[in-house]
Amino acid sequence: IDVTYLSSQGMFVSFFVCWFVCQVEKFCQDHNVRIKMPDVCPPSLVNGFSAILPLAFALIPLYALEVIISTSTGGTMGICSGFMAILSAPLNALVSVPGMFILMPFAALLWCFGIHGTMIIMSVLMPLMLQAATNNAAAFAQGGYDALVFYPVTLFGCVGVCGGSGNTLPLVLFGLKAKSEQIKAVSKIALIPGWFGINEPVTFGMPIMYNPILCIPYILNIIVVMAVTLVGYKVGFLVPGFVPIMTLMPMGFAAFLGTLRWQNAIWDYLMLIPSGLVWYPFFKVYDNQLYKKEQEALAAEAE
Template sequence: MEKFFESSFMVKLQDFGQKLGSNKFLTALQAAMMSLMGIIMVGAISQIIVSVLGPSMLNLFAADSLIYATIYLPYQFTMNLLSVWVVVLFAYNYAKNLKMKSPLMNAIDALVCFFLIAGTLMVSETGVTSIDMTYLGAQGMFIGFITVFISVQIEKFCADKNIRIKMPDVVPPFLQDGFASILPLLFSAILFQSASTIVTIASNGTYSVVSGFMALLATPLNALTSVPGMFVMCLFAVLLWCFGIHGTMILVPIIMPLGIQAAVANGAAHAAGQPLVFYPVALFGAMAIAGGTGNTLPLALMGLKSKSKQISAVAKISAGPGWFNINEPMTFGMPIMYNPILCIPYVLNVPVIMLLTYLAYRFGFLQPGWISISALLPMGFGSYLSTLRWQNAIWDYLMLIPAALIYYPFFKIYEKQLIEREALAEIEAEQEVELNAEFQ
């Protein structure tokens, strides 16, 4: 194992990771993702509570009840608005990295631009205006990244060229910042509104910038419904995740109808006493069988005993949600996105787990599902309820082993990097304390 860590490939990978870590755009992105932990955890807790107490498990209240809506509300304003919070935090950190004078104003301006292309307004029959939240969640995140880059760069260009409405020095700084942001925001708003209008007109109102982008990615995948096709689709989805695009949500519109059709067909076969049929769509679950997309629960479990304070802290709050296949705390907290050291096992374990799952179906250990279950449940519960077989339930836990073996060497390399970084930070902090003590 030590030889593997010191191999030329892993050394180059570490060097590449460190270079990415010094990029102002990517460091701002990682800082934003790690800052999301509070938002993600509150949303995850809300989601778990309604899952356990609601119709999915204990059935203490219905999905259309006031109790359900009340408990689920924090999820709506955290995870279902995830792109909004990403844009604000990302723009703030990116503007800070670029030494902008007022990063908070830059963050607000970027958010305005994001709403222009992702926050579609809807008017009901009664005249009530509302915002379509579909692409304000994780699905709009990648477009949010692009929005932040363009918006902040426009603001930086205007600042460098002194293109702003100038105010007398006696005016309070916050008012100066407000007036200084008018022209850059106007330029950005015109650009993003023009892009939104062009897409809307070109598609006859069918698509917005975000929905058009998602549809563009999903279109070639519709034909891939065979076993090899499922491998291609799932690999494509996790690769997209590495770049901040919600690959799972791109597949869901394709996979969900196929999954329901397969369950209905096998349900009819089961009722008629006929043998159940394996449909390739069953392999989709292997992409997230052990801790959510990318099978990240083993990574969280390994992190529980990590000597890195960052990894340990992230692992402690990620393990619980990971059991419910909620992987956002791990994906954003570690982080995995734009982190080449962890992206490799994140992508690699998916085809391996899919292959093992396919073989388990072919040799009869696993049985195709004949009951449609779409609720958020802990590992093994959904697999059991859809088949009523204990073998399907334990398979989720067996897959922790190969996923852990794939993650382990990359986890150790990343852990080593963070330990060294944290030790250096402690030394710098101690030197700063000593320096301050000398001046006092």
């Protein structure tokens, strides 16, 4: 949990730092701001001294900002933790059911731009999810399944119930019969990892990021799965988890171990249906598009 929290803290800040350093480097290069060395010096020495001033101009403001934040908060916060404290305030207010229907699509939207939205949201919701599991463990010990309480943060699991973030396993299954060789190849590689909730092969291989055709169902199917899952909890088919499972496992395993109920175990597989219904029309459009490009490339190569 600590590693997850720290990595998500630094993610947004690292984007800003990279942008800032590149801007400083470009400014120094455009205006020839560097330590000049005699022409007789070897290139490695010249390059090393040329980087000193851009490095200093980038490092000093960032270090000063870190010192200011640390001093003003008594050493309890830095740039990363301060940013997360600001981000956590509105996120913590969104832990109701309507709020979860905002947070989870937002996490998927961040993924579409190459940002690990699931990890960012999880860093804020993880304490609440652990608290919910702890409360339900105590309730289960006292009154069994009837004493369990549904907490809205439970819906966080819907972001990747079948195939990882964005519920991409239906897309992979469709891709096994795709006309496009690219989609078919990626799907073969992504099938087994997807069963374990690891979908980087399909996320980067299709790709989904920066791909509007696939980003739309990537976000939309999460909303559909959340709505269906909420109904499952309301009618009593599903029960909230009371045993935290903090590792990746094949579909259904973590749901069973966290609740000791077969209904929760098969739910992961049942969600392939509504998720697949959302994915299919977009998959067909993208498959036809790639297939046409591949055929045109083959025809041009033959000519």
